[in-house]
Each structure stands twice: as structure tokens, then as C-alpha cells.
Amino acid sequence: MIGFIKKVAKKIAQPPGTLIHVGEKKIETVKLSLIRYNKDILEEKEMESPFDCLSEKDFKGVYWVNVSGIHDAGIIEQIGNNFGLHSLVMEDILNTLQRPKQESLEDYVFTVLKMLYYDKSKKEVLSEQVSFILGSNFVVTFQEREEDVFDPVRERIRKAKGRIRKMGADYLLYALIDAIVDNYFLLMEGLGEEIEALEDQLLEHPAPEILQTIHNLKREMIFLRKAVWPLREIINGLLKDESKLIKKTTEIYLRDVYDHTIQVIETTETYRDMVAGLQDLYLSSVSNKMNEVMKVLTIIATLFIPLTFIAGIYGMNFEFMPELKWKFGYFIIWGVMAAAAVAMFIYFKRKKWL
């Protein structure tokens, strides 16, 4: 998480709009794919060069260019130039440390989101940046990896499932954002399960290792929050967009995503509260445990220290110690000790220490 600041350094001292990829390179080659469709037609193809995009511009329908891999600044620049993107927009696409945002420019709307995955084996939240360009009849998407949350949307286009084939590019944008937000719920489920497991473990046996786990969870939450909170603003931005790229009929769908977004944000906050609660519970458990340990120590010590003292007394070597000569001295002393122990025991019982 701190890492996300580290790599910015190489960009510093460059003029704005300088196209440098910031972040890890996650796949080998950039893959360009195109889908174009309207109510009747559907075409899919892999593109070899970014220049192929251009030729599609006059298509009557929607066309969607998907770019997997953004580490090659040259390719992104060519695509950007084809679609007339501002150099700052291209810079943001390349910078995977970009904060989620939405910006309306003259001819297009630019949106950056974070795709989040939950790696159950490492118990870690992974992040990928996804950028969207919405034009009058096209959507361009930029992803860091090839594995794809957009597949269900592609499937719907192919099978003409739902209304997607009848609607415009703005509906496609909605469908893609919706796919990403839907995926957040999977993440929430994974985190929720981890929190529940942690809670069970905590109640059974609060080992010190849990502290580290809670600390990590808290960090994940800080990270998650940063990715999720801007969503509200972004979808609001799309809803209030004045560029007329987003049609009235799509608004109800965007409001629906907005609703889901609020639910994700609220869940994040709930989880934060819960993790904080777990930490409190852990600390209290430790303190309870310690209390119990202290009690045992105190009981043992307060029971035996006086008894040992009595034994010590009669272990002294004074020449004249009358009790030592008594016939039943030894047994009397045992009696005294037993009485002291019982008295102490009753005292502890009353104090509710036992």
C-alpha cells in the first residue's frame, strides 16, 4: 500500500502529459480486441495494431475497444491519438497509481476505477486499474491484465441477453461499471468470511498472532476505503454529466449502480467498525486472561507465603523454643496451617476470586 507512492518518483520533473507507465507490468504483450454491435449485427475481432481502431469510427451502432496491458506507452498514445484524447487523460490511463475519478471532456467522458480481487490464499486485496473512455458511439477500456471481469458483459452482447444490444454506448459503459461493482461484492464476501473466522478464533483462543492479523486487516480496510469511497462521486458525476453522452434512459441503471456503490461503501464502513471491535475484544480478552493469571498467582502466593513463614519459624535453631518440645507441637502447627489456609480460601471465595 505504501508501495503505491514509491514508483511515482520516476515521473517527477517531467512535463505534464509525459506518457510514462507507472506501476508493475502485469502481462507480456498488449492485447487489443474489438466488439461492434447493434440490434442486428455483431462482430468481434482481435486487432493487431492500434491504428485499426480508427477505421471503425463511422459504424452505426456501438463499438467497444478493449486494451489489456497498459505498460506500452507507445501503443496507448496511438490509441489515444486515434480517439482524440487529451495528453493528461493518456497520462492518467498509464499511471496505475491514479485515484479513481471521473472527468467530462468535450467529446468524451473519462473514468478511472479500481478492480479489486481478494486473494484468499494470501489473504490480501489485489488491485487493478481500469480506465474507460465513453464517446458518442464507442467505449474504450484499458485493463492491466487479461483475465476478465468483463466476460459476462461480452457474453450478454453475444447472446443478445437483456437489452444491451438495443442500447447505446452509455449503456455499455454502465454494464461494464456494474460488472466491476458487482465484483466488489465478491471481495466483501471474502473479507466478511475472514472477519467471521477471525472472530471465532478470537473467542476460542486469543493468541498473540491474531494481533498481527487484525493489524493487516485494518490496513486492507484503509486501502479498500481509498478505492471505494470515490465511486460515489464518480457515478454521481456520470449522472450529472452535461455532455449528453449519457442518455435519460440509462440514468435509472446508473442510479441502481449508485445504490450498490452506497451498499459497498456502507459495508466497508461496517467492516472497519467490526475490525475495530475485534481489536477491542482481543485487547480485553488479553487483559482478562492476564487478570486470571494474576489471580492464580495471588491465590497460590497468599496461601503459601504465610504457611512457609510458619514453617520457617519452627526451622529456627534457637536453643530455647518451648513449642518444639511439645509432644503434639508438630500436629498443632499442621492444624494452625490448615486453619489459615481455609480462612484464606473463604476470603477468596467472598471476594469472588475463585
Next chain:
Amino acid sequence: MIGFIKKVAKKIAQPPGTLIHVGEKKIETVKLSLIRYNKDILEEKEMESPFDCLSEKDFKGVYWVNVSGIHDAGIIEQIGNNFGLHSLVMEDILNTLQRPKQESLEDYVFTVLKMLYYDKSKKEVLSEQVSFILGSNFVVTFQEREEDVFDPVRERIRKAKGRIRKMGADYLLYALIDAIVDNYFLLMEGLGEEIEALEDQLLEHPAPEILQTIHNLKREMIFLRKAVWPLREIINGLLKDESKLIKKTTEIYLRDVYDHTIQVIETTETYRDMVAGLQDLYLSSVSNKMNEVMKVLTIIATLFIPLTFIAGIYGMNFEFMPELKWKFGYFIIWGVMAAAAVAMFIYFKRKKWL
């Protein structure tokens, strides 16, 4: 509470408006009942098929369709189509994990609320989703279960108690929401009693189990808050609704519910503060208890350790230890020990440890 995220997974990768019931199935069969009334007429009947709703549309007066059981997506869809509901609205009705919300569409107003019950035996807050559709002369309600907080409203309609029979569908909607909000007060009462009982128990004997109870209460509070906070916004939304479905005369009643809503929200916050206060009190009590235990240990140890040392001295086997030969050595030592004990005792008294 975490559970509410779990079941979303099955909906992911579906086009928006896909009608899938999300949540537990709480009753066996869907039950449809209809009440229609105006100042003079009152009719009640059970409907067998959702198509029966349609025939009521021209009735001069108010008619109210109540649907108990929302697990059958097919039936909900038929009802929805009869009333011209948007597919996203139907989706929300079916999704019991929906956040409480209010949306004004062209011909109708859509509202989702949470009905909350307090299960005293399990000390748990249970939740049921209730959705409302308000049209020009009808209200459709969707519940998960059959047992019914709406019965008092039905009774009022039947007996023409109050003004309900003279008013329109918007007043009916108000009366139903009011019934739900009224029920929250019962919940608050249950929780309040539990908090008070907990406090009494805490002051008497702060057992470690209380920590778990407090932790659970805190979780209930997080849950409650999520259900209750959106209410404010929802009723405000109804008050500011521009669809003219809500008449001027009903506004004063809605403002009254709004007032109650604020009271519920404030009580939730008060309870949160109180539970947090209980936790502080618990931790302080534990720490006080520990302090007391420590003091006893210290007093016993500091009293007897030096005495035992003295006894140890005269238990040594040196050949030449003059005190051992003294006639009253033994009694002198007893005197020394008693003096040391008394000095210590006075010291403790001064330090206010006794």
C-alpha cells in the same frame, strides 16, 4: 450480518433487471390479499393469481394488494408487469439485501424499508424487507413473512377508525410506514431493557462473559444503524416528491413519521453511546479488580517475605550464632517480627492501600 453479503454472489454476472430472489425463503407459499375501500365500500379478498390484481385498476377508491412471500420470482414479475413496474424495481423487491431506499418513478413511488423484530430469547435483532409501490389509487406491499405488523392498519380500515377510509392511497402508504416505524419503538424497548440489565449485571459482578455480550450488542447496533439511518432520507424523499402522488393533506402526517424516525435514530445513537460506555465501564472494572488483587498480593508478600527472611536467618546452621544461645532470643525475634509487621501495616494504611 456478514451473511447479508454472502448470498449476493449468485446474482453476479447477470444482466441488470434479472429477477432472482436473494435471501432466505421464509414462508412456503406466496399469499396475495386485496383490500379495496372508499368512504362507503369495503371489500377484502384473497387472490389466487397475480392476474386478479389487474381487474381492480378502475376502482374509485383505494385498493391495497399485499404480497406475503417474495421467493417466487415468477409471481413477483407478473404482479410487477400488471402495475407497469420497471425491471430494476422488481429486482430490488426480490433482493432482500437491498438497502432501504425511496425512488420516484414516472407513475409510482417505490420504497424499501426494513421491518425489525427483537427476538428476546435469542437476544437478536431480526430483519424482514418490506417494499411499497404507491400509485395514484393503489398501494402494493411486499413482505417476506405472513405474520403482520399491518394488522392494526387493516383493522382501522375495516372499522373505519380514524380518517383512513376518507383519505387516498398516499395516506394508506403513510399509515403502513407509520406501523413499521411504531414497531421500531418496541425493538428499542427490548434493546433498552437488555442494556439496562447488562449494566446492573456489570455493576454487581463483571464476569468475562459480559465482554462477549457487549461485543454482540455492538454488532447489533452497527446492524440497526444501517437499517434505521436511511429512513430519514426516505421520508424526506416522500415529502419532497414531485410526482403529486402525495397530497398536501398527507404531508403533516409524514412529518409526524419523520419526527418519530428522528427519535428512533437518536435513540440508536444514544444506545451506541451507552454500549460504548458499558464497555469502558467493564474494562475499568476489570482493571480496578486487578488492582485490588495486586494490592492483596503485595500486602501479603511484603508482610511475609521479610519475616520469612528473618526466620531463615535463624534457621542457619553456623556454629557460632550468639543470638541462638540467648534465653529470650526466640521471643525477641517474635517481637522484632511483630514490630516489622505493624510498621508495614501502618505504611500500607498511609498509602491508602488498606
Next chain:
Amino acid sequence: MIGFIKKVAKKIAQPPGTLIHVGEKKIETVKLSLIRYNKDILEEKEMESPFDCLSEKDFKGVYWVNVSGIHDAGIIEQIGNNFGLHSLVMEDILNTLQRPKQESLEDYVFTVLKMLYYDKSKKEVLSEQVSFILGSNFVVTFQEREEDVFDPVRERIRKAKGRIRKMGADYLLYALIDAIVDNYFLLMEGLGEEIEALEDQLLEHPAPEILQTIHNLKREMIFLRKAVWPLREIINGLLKDESKLIKKTTEIYLRDVYDHTIQVIETTETYRDMVAGLQDLYLSSVSNKMNEVMKVLTIIATLFIPLTFIAGIYGMNFEFMPELKWKFGYFIIWGVMAAAAVAMFIYFKRKKWL
């Protein structure tokens, strides 16, 4: 405080506007008194029946009806009907758990406030609900008890002190609210003294009982806050009222009360902070105390445990222990022990434990 939720239950499942008294019955019989005045005339009388109010309606001047005791729903209803009050308004007057609020209706302004008393003997904040109806030339006030914070206002009317006899009903309303807010300062004084006393006690001897007192104070604060915060909103509401019942000339007076209200709210917050600070101080004191206890234990134990060990060594019964035969063995051992004790003492001094 939790109690305030408890009694709502009996109202649930009643149609809105059902007149049921919610709360404790605080006096035996309802008392109705009337004062009417203008610059020249002053009349006071006790009324026997609520119907007597009606006859005053055409009086040229201000008339003020005060109702002490609101447990008799019938009487309140008759009064309400006389003045044309909405049934929801009457319901709020009867419901002593009502949140403080202000509502402008067509012909009158309705305000609910909490009168707060500080019971010094029980160290408890008591609350009474006071409702106001402001009409064009009348004010109706509803109180739960007879003892009366309004007496100074009455006195001013009687003696024509200040400008009250020359002003309208709105000024009377102001004067009455002002009397209530002024009374809050007395409450604040009582609480402030308690906090100061607590602080002194805490610094002198932090007994565990203080924890309970702090906890109670915190609860009082939560309660106080709920009564005091809405005031701001209420007086703002009166200032922005569009019903023209409140004249321009009265506004400066209302702004003055507003100012006092802010001061009360700020003081409440200050007290909250101070009580929280006291709790921190208490916990730190306890922890300090414990630290001190621990130190004494450690010093005693670390001093004597090694010495006792040495004594133990020479208490062993080995046949061949050369030291035992030495002539000055015993004294040498004493020397060794003293040296060890001194070394330990110096060590503690350096560690700043002594």
C-alpha cells in the same frame, strides 16, 4: 433515560391523532389558569372548565392560558378543539416522550420544549415537557407539573415590568421560552459544581466508586444533549417562521435567546469533554497507583528473595560445609547480605524506582 422508550408501547397500533397520555402522571388534577392583559388592563382567573377559554377569543390584547397537568386526554382535547388544533398536535402535547420541536401550522405555531431541573440530592437531571401554542393574540402553555418557572414572567406582567405589557403574544412566547432557557443555566451550574467536586475528589483519592459516578454523569450528559441540541433548530425555526405571527420587533429578542441556546449547547459539549477527561484521569490515576504498588512489591521481593536464598543455603544440613565452622561465618554472611541489599538499593535509585 431508557425508560422514555418503554412507555411508547401502549400507543402502538393506534391510528395517528389518537389522544393518549404517554408518561407519568405528575400532579393530581389539571389546573387551568388564564391571564389576559394589554397596556391598560390585567385580568387573572382560574378556569373551571376548558370551555371557558373560548369566550376570550375576541379580547383586544394578549391572553395566556396555562394548563398544568396533561394526563387527562379529555381536557386537552377540549382545549385543543377550542383553539382549532390539529389532532397530531394534541397527540404530541400528550406524549411526554416527544422530542423538542417546532412546527408552523396555518393559524398557529406549535413548540415543544423540555424543562430541565437538577435534583441536587439525587444528583439527577429531571425533565418536564412544556408545549406552547402561539396564535395571533394568545399563547397556550401545557406543563406536566404545577411548580412554575413561569412565575417571574407572570410577575412581570402583573407589575408591568419591562415592555411585556406593551408587546404582543409573540413577545409573551419569547418571554416564556427565555424563562426556560434561563433555567438551563441553573442546571448547568449544578452540573458544573458536581463535576468540579468530582475532580477534586479524584485528585485526592481515586476510589473505585468514582467510576460509577463518572458513568452516571456520562449518561446524564447523553440525556441532556438530546434535550438541548434541538433548541437551536427550534429557535431558528421561530426566527424564520413565515406565518407572520412573530413580529419583526420580537426577532432581536429571539436572537438573544438563540445566543443563550448556543451557550447552553457549548457548555453541554464542554461538560462532555470534561467528564471524558475525568474518566481518562481516573484511569490514569488507577494505573499510576498500580504502578506504585507494583514497585513496592518488586523492591521488597527483589531485596529479600536473594537474601532469603542465602539464609536458605546456610540452613542446609550437609555434613561438610566449611563456612559453618568459621568463627565469623555468621557475621560475614550478615555483611554479604547487607552489601547485596545496598547494591540493590543503589540499582533501584538509579532506575528511579525510589
Next chain:
Amino acid sequence: MIGFIKKVAKKIAQPPGTLIHVGEKKIETVKLSLIRYNKDILEEKEMESPFDCLSEKDFKGVYWVNVSGIHDAGIIEQIGNNFGLHSLVMEDILNTLQRPKQESLEDYVFTVLKMLYYDKSKKEVLSEQVSFILGSNFVVTFQEREEDVFDPVRERIRKAKGRIRKMGADYLLYALIDAIVDNYFLLMEGLGEEIEALEDQLLEHPAPEILQTIHNLKREMIFLRKAVWPLREIINGLLKDESKLIKKTTEIYLRDVYDHTIQVIETTETYRDMVAGLQDLYLSSVSNKMNEVMKVLTIIATLFIPLTFIAGIYGMNFEFMPELKWKFGYFIIWGVMAAAAVAMFIYFKRKKWL
């Protein structure tokens, strides 16, 4: 700080606008001084009676009446009447517990501020109330004491330093407020030094007395905050004043004071954070210290308790204990003990307790 509520009691039950001095009497006699000036003329005189003010009203230039001592309600009333002040304004001037505020009336602007001093010897923040009346060509100031933060302003008027002699009454008001805000920086400096000294002391030797000092500082902060926060609102109020008493040319100066105000507020918040940080540091230090003490106890106890046990074994008086007869039994036991001690020591080292 709590005291500020205490003295309100005597005002309760008085009609609004009753002129009673609330607060301590800080000087013996009320002193009235007048300065009148314009670009060319400068006159200064002490006034004997408040009626002398009146005669100055037609002066072409600015005249400034300063009143030191506000405990004589009669004098304040005469001055107030001369300048046509509302009785509520006069009441606020006399009430030294008044919250800082700004109010625009018809012909004049009324402002109340708190002058704050830091008493280094008592380590206490002292407060004095200063009220301002700004009219078209005059400023009236009311102070509680004679010693004077306004002296530099007077000096500037006398020496015609800066632009003050060329500007109007609004600039004079600005200059006076500026003098007060400037003085806050001195206070901040004093508090800052105290915090720094406390921190140094804390790091060197965290004595329990520091807790009390931190607690006092926290209270000072609460007090300071109440005096400083309203400033923002006040100066904003002056900037947005519509009475035309404040000219366009003075606005840039007021914005400058506003800036300083923000800086003072931010510093207050920073100090609050720092004091809270100090408390955390103190508590952690205490806990660290305790940990260290515990470790020493544990090490000593765990080292010697087993050794003492061994010594105890061979102190038993059984007739048949073969080891006692061994020639080197005593030395062997010493060896065993040394080995046990070394093993323990290594264990502690590994656990990083040493």
C-alpha cells in the same frame, strides 16, 4: 471555567434588557477616555461623565470612546443611551460571560470578543471581555480592565503611523480587533512553550504529577477553543455586513485578520492534538516503566525461587538423606544451583528480557 456558569444565576428571572453586571469587578472606577482624529486634527481627553460623549457626535472625522471598567451598570446605560444602543446590546456588554459574537443592528455593528492573556507564573489562561460598537463615524470600546492591548493602536493614531489617520471608523475597528488577534499569538507562544517543556520533562522522567498538568492543559484547551472558534464567524459576519458601515477598502484588512484567525484556530487544534499525544505518550511510558519493573521482578523471582527450593530441600531434617553425607555434596549443590541460574539467564536472554 466552570465558574463562568455560576454567576449567571443572579440574572435569572429578570426581564430581558435588565442591566446587571455579570462577572468579577476587575478595577475600581470606570474610566472614560476619548480620542478624536482625522487626517489633520488629533484630540485626546479623559471624560468625567458619560454625557460628554454626546457632544462629539457631529465631529468630522473618527472619534473613539474607550470605557475601562464595566461593573457600573448605570454608566454603561447612560453611554448606551447616548449612542442609541438597544437594551439587549447593553445587557450583553455588561455580561462578561457572553459568548463572542457579532450583530448588525440598524445604525451600528456590535461585536464581542475575548481578550486572552497567558499568566506564565500560574500557567493559566486569563480572559477579559471586550465589546465594540461601530457607528458611522465612531467606535466605542468596553473593557474590563485598564491595562491595555490597544496602546499600540493609540500610538499609531498619535504618530499618524500607517494609514490609520486617513481612514474611517471601520478601519479603527479593524485595527483594534487586529490588536486583539495579534495578542492571541503571544498566548499561543506561551502555551506552545509550556507544551514543549512538558514534552521534554515527560521524556526524561514521567512523574505522576505530569498527569495533572496534562489534565489542566486539556482544560485550558477546551476553554481556549470556546473563545477562539467564534472569531471566524464574527469576522466573516463583518465582511458580509450589509450595513455599509464597513467600506470596501477595509475589507482586505479584515480578510487579513480572518487569515490570522484561521491560523490561531488551527494552532489551537494542533495544540489539542499535541496535548492528546502527550497524554498517550505519558500513559505508554508508564506502561513501559511498569513492564520493566515487572521484568526485574520476574527475573529475580524466577532465578531465586528454584534455588531457594533446592536449599530448602537440603535443610530438611530427615534422618536418612544420603546426599548430606557425601563429601562434596555441598559443592555439588552449589554447582547445580549455578547451572540452573545460568540456564535461566540464557533463557531470559533468548526471550529478550535482558
Next chain:
Amino acid sequence: MIGFIKKVAKKIAQPPGTLIHVGEKKIETVKLSLIRYNKDILEEKEMESPFDCLSEKDFKGVYWVNVSGIHDAGIIEQIGNNFGLHSLVMEDILNTLQRPKQESLEDYVFTVLKMLYYDKSKKEVLSEQVSFILGSNFVVTFQEREEDVFDPVRERIRKAKGRIRKMGADYLLYALIDAIVDNYFLLMEGLGEEIEALEDQLLEHPAPEILQTIHNLKREMIFLRKAVWPLREIINGLLKDESKLIKKTTEIYLRDVYDHTIQVIETTETYRDMVAGLQDLYLSSVSNKMNEVMKVLTIIATLFIPLTFIAGIYGMNFEFMPELKWKFGYFIIWGVMAAAAVAMFIYFKRKKWL
């Protein structure tokens, strides 16, 4: 950090606009340099006297005057007069304790920012004040030191890299602010690394010194926050500036800086959360450690205290103690002790203390 208040004192009691340098003198002589450029021309020169600035006013293009060293109030005043700056603006430039701000005056826009450096050796955040004056065709910058974050911008101007040579003075202002904000990322990187290192260290071995480091980090965070938060407002101010000095085409660049600013602010907040998390982790670790220590003490003590007691019993010198005469008494006692030790051991195991 507290220091920043200290030096204000010397300015107090001065008329507004009095030019006094507040802060440390960081370089010896004031250095004035000038760059003027347009698409075709580029001139750079060192100026000897502030009067040289004036002659550049009619240049068709952009000219940028950079002032390194602001301790000489005379020079700043001459420059200020040349550019027609208000005396309050000059005062702010000279006052290095000025809060970051932006102000639009008639002919120019005035902006104050903090340049922040991270001194890795001292682990300290250093601060320098940078002020900007933007006029129609010029930018004047004032720095405290000579070493220069503006070098990359100069380089871009010299090499006509990017669009800077083709744009106006507003773009230059943007480029300079961007250089400063970019530099914040370097600071963030340094701090991030420190936090990560601290976390690693904490998990390995939580030494008490870490507490001090965390405390220092928290203070740095408070300081950082104060410098960074106003940035948002400042850039917003520039974006909404109505002086027409900032052209439409530059806005998208300013929005980009705004974005970076938000990212810096968010990172600051994240770091705050993380440092707070570290403190929690530290305290919990210490408490865990202590728990562990306590357990060892308890185990050792509870094991050996009873055994020592038994040994003490048979060390008593009673004449009649039958066990002492038994042939295998010694070995039986060893058996009893071993049994007691094993029983205790099993008890501890069950309690999960081992």
C-alpha cells in the same frame, strides 16, 4: 513546529503592512533571476537590483522573476512596489509562518505554498515558504533558499520541452505549482518508507524507543497536514478565479494538479491512520509481552512456592515429627513434590498457559 508561533511576537504592535521578515534567514544574499520567453525568444539573466524588473513590463511573452532569499525586507518592498503589490501581500511574503493561501486581487493573483523536504538523516520534514504573484504576462516567485525544485521547469523552458513556451503566464504558474506538488510525492515516499521500516522493527522487537519515534512521526503528521490541507482550497480558488488571469485552456492542467493534491491529502490521512495503527500495535505488543512475562513468573512461582513450603515443613525442628524417622521419608517427599509439580504442569497446560 511550536517554533512557528514563537517568532511572531516581534511583529505584534506593528501597523498592518509593516514589512518585517519573520522566520530564519536561510541564505546569505538575495538572488534575483529573470527568464523571459515566448514561442521564439528565450532570455535568462541575473538581476543586480530589484529595479531591473520594471523594465521588462512591456515584453510580449511571459517573464518570470525568481527571488531566492526573502530576509531583506527592503528588496522585497522594492520588487513589490514595482509590481504594484498591496502592502499586506508583501507582509505575507515576508512572513514565513504564513498559512498556505490564495488571494485574487485586482491585477494579480497571490498564492502562498509550503515547499516540503524530507531530511532522511534527521528523519524530519523541513519546510520552505514559496509565494507566487501571477500577473497578466508575468510570474514572480519568492523562495527562502536557492536550491531549487523549479529547475525542471527552467529546463523545460530552455529546451522548449512540452507546451510551456507556447502558453501564457498562467501555465507557468501551473507548472511551478505542479513542480511543488510533485515534490510532495517524494516526501510521501520518504515517510512511507520510514513507516514501513518502523512496522518491521515493531513486529520483530518492540523496544521502548519506538514509542518516541511513533510520537515524533505523529507530530510530523500534524505538521504535514497543516501544510497540505489548504492546498485543495487554494487550487480550487485558482480554478474559480474570476480575474481572467487564468485561461480556460490551463484549467484542465489545474484540475490535474487538484487531483494530485487530493491524492497527497488522502495519503497524509492514510499515513495518520497507519501511524495510529502502529501505536495501537506497539501498545498491544507491550501488553502481550507483559502477559508472557507474567505467565512465566506465575508458573515458576506457583510451581516452586508449594514445593518450598513442603521442604520448609520438614526443615522444622520439632522433636516429635514421625515422618523424619521413616526410612524412605526423604524419597517419599521427593515423590510428593514431583507429583505436585506434574499436577500443576497439567493444570497449566489445560489453561493454555504453556
